[in-house]
Amino acid sequence: xxxxxxxxxxxxxxxxxxxxxxxxxxxxxxxxxxxxxxxxxxxxxxxxxxxxxxxxxxxxxxxxxxxxxxxxxxxxxxxxxxxxxxxxxxxxxxxxxxxxxxxxxxxxxxxxxxxxxxxxxxxxxxxxxxxxxxxxxxxxxxxxxxxxxxxxxxxxxxxxxxxxxxxxxxxxxxxxxxxxxxxxxxxxxxxxxxxxxxxxxxxxxxxxxxxxxxxxxxxxxxxxxxxxxxxxxxxxxxxxxxxxxxxxxxxxxxxxxxxxxxxxxxxxxxxxxxxxxxxxxxxxxxxxxxxxxxxxxxxxxxxxxxxxxxxxxxxxxxxxxxxxxxxxxxxxxxxxxxxxxxxxxxxxxxxxxxxxxxxxxxxxxxxxxxxxxxxxxxxxxxxxxxxxxxxxxxxxxxxxxxxxxxxxxxxxxxxxxxxxxxxxxxxxxxxxxxxxxxxxxxxxxxxxxx
Numbered sequence: 001x002x003x004x005x006x007x008x009x010x011x012x013x014x015x016x017x018x019x020x021x022x023x024x025x026x027x028x029x030x031x032x033x034x035x036x037x038x039x040x041x042x043x044x045x046x047x048x049x050x051x052x053x054x055x056x057x058x059x060x061x062x063x064x065x066x067x068x069x070x071x072x073x074x075x076x077x078x079x080x081x082x083x084x085x086x087x088x089x090x091x092x093x094x095x096x097x098x099x100x101x102x103x104x105x106x107x108x109x110x111x112x113x114x115x116x117x118x119x120x121x122x123x124x125x126x127x128x129x130x131x132x133x134x135x136x137x138x139x140x141x142x143x144x145x146x147x148x149x150x151x152x153x154x155x156x157x158x159x160x161x162x163x164x165x166x167x168x169x170x171x172x173x174x175x176x177x178x179x180x181x182x183x184x185x186x187x188x189x190x191x192x193x194x195x196x197x198x199x200x201x202x203x204x205x206x207x208x209x210x211x212x213x214x215x216x217x218x219x220x221x222x223x224x225x226x227x228x229x230x231x232x233x234x235x236x237x238x239x240x241x242x243x244x245x246x247x248x249x250x251x252x253x254x255x256x257x258x259x260x261x262x263x264x265x266x267x268x269x270x271x272x273x274x275x276x277x278x279x280x281x282x283x284x285x286x287x288x289x290x291x292x293x294x295x296x297x298x299x300x301x302x303x304x305x306x307x308x309x310x311x312x313x314x315x316x317x318x319x320x321x322x323x324x325x326x327x328x329x330x331x332x333x334x335x336x337x338x339x340x341x342x343x344x345x346x347x348x349x350x351x352x353x354x355x356x357x358x359x360x361x362x363x364x365x366x367x368x369x370x371x372x373x374x375x376x377x378x379x380x381x382x383x384x385x386x387x388x389x390x391x392x393x394x395x396x397x398x399x400x401x402x403x404x405x406x407x408x409x410x411x412x413x414x415x416x417x418x419x420x421x422x423x424x425x426x427x428x429x430x431x432x433x434x435x436x437x438x439x440x441x442x443x444x445x446x447x448x449x450x
Contacts, residue, residue, distance in 0.1 A: 041116045041439040042450075043398050047405065047412055048121070048436075049429025053106035055119070056412075056428040060398040060437065063414055063424040067448055071107045071121050071130075073137055078126050088127075091148035091168070095125050098219045099149075099345065109153040109434045111162065116441035117180035120162055122150035129153070129164050129175065131186050134440065135447035141186030143175060152200045152434075156245075157207040161189065165198035170237075172198050172212065174248075180441075192248035193313065195237030200274055203245070204281050210243040211284060213272035218289065218346040238270035239312055240286070242299070252299075252318040255310055256288055260295065262304035263323035273347060274393070276354035276361060278376075283324075285354065285361055285376065289346035292335075292368065294361065296325040296376070327378035332368040343367055344389065351393035353402050355417045362402035362415060364390035371404040371413055373420050382420040387411055394435040405432040 043060040053072040058065050082088045096104055105124035112119050118131045127148045131141040147168030154163045155177060162177045171191045178185025195214030202211045216235035241253040257270030269289035276285040286295040304322040351364025363372040371384040388408025395402050402415045412432060414424040
C-alpha cells in the first residue's frame, strides 16, 4: 500500500519532476553488435527481485531455479556516492520513501546480450543501467541517466539496441546493447521525447515503430477526471504515443483519458500502464490507472468524433485511433472498500501479456491479488489466486506459458495458456517485479557449473 501522505507525495512531485534534457544522437551501432547466437545457449527467464537487489535465473523449460545473481555488487560505493551528493541524496530518498514503499528499488528491468554473456539491468534507486558479466558478476559498463531514476527497458528485435525510460527527465534513452568484449557495449545513441514519468516501450516486430506511454506522477494523489485542469496539473503529461524508430519522430500521440471520454467513459485516468499488442499490431490492449480491467484501442480506426479535441506537446490529436471496447474484471471485497489513494502507485492492475495466437490475455490483477487469463473479447475468464500483489506478466517465447510475478509473496506463477492452469509456483527473491526471457552462453553455464 502507499505509505505516504498526499502532502509528502506532492513534495516529491516537485523534486522528481525535473526538466527534459536532450541528448545528441550518436552515429549508430556497428552491424556486428548482434552476433548470431550459438545453438548451445541455454534458454532462461530472469526474475528481477526489486527490493533484494538480485535476479533469480530460472530454466525456461524445466522451471527450476538455476542461480540467484547479485545485481548491486557495487552497492556500498553507489550509496557512498549518493550520500556525498546532496541533490542525488534528496532524489534517492524521494524514490525510496514515496515510490518504493520505504525500500530501495534496486532492480527494475533486465535483458541479456545476444551472446548470452552479459545482462543489462536498470536500477531505479541508483538512476543507472549496468551491464554485468554473468560469469564473473562484475560490472563491465555503466550509464547514468540525465535524471535520477531508471525504469522499464526494451530491446530492439535485432538485438542491437536497448531503450531505457529516464523517469525524471521526460525522455527515453537508446543505448547499444552490445556483448562481452564489444567496445560499443553501453554506448549512448539517441533519445526521444516522452511525457511525465516515461514507462513502457514496445517495438513492432519489424522494429520500425515503438509504442510508448508515460504514466504521470503516480506517486501523487488526486488523479481524477472530475478535477479537470487541477488533476492534469498534479499528474502532468500522460501520453500514449507511436515513435518512428528510424529518426525517433513521434508519429502519433493520444490522451487516453480523453479517448475514453469520447467512448463514453468520463473521468477515467489518462495514464496508460502495461500494454499488449495484437499480432497484426493494429490493436493495443491497455491497462490504465485505477481501472480493474483493460481497454481495447484501435490505432487505425477513425477518431470517434472526427474532430481535433486536444494538443499534446505540440502534436494535435491524431485523426485515427479510438477506444472500441473496455473489459471490466473483478475486484476483491477489500479493494471495493479502499480509497483510490491507497492503491500501489495508482495500479489497480499492473501486468498484461498476450499469447501467440493473439486471442488470450494474461492479466496481473495487482490490488485484488489475482492473475487471470482472459479472452481478448472478455467473454472467457479464468482467475488464479494464492499469491499477493501480482506486478508483471510475460509470455514466454519458449513455450505456451505466461509468467506472473507475485511481488507480495515472493513467487512467480507459471500459467499454461492451453490448459488454463498454474503449472508451477517458483520461489524467488524479495518483491519480484519484471520477468524477462534471456540466454546463457556456454561460458556462463560453465562458470556456474550448470
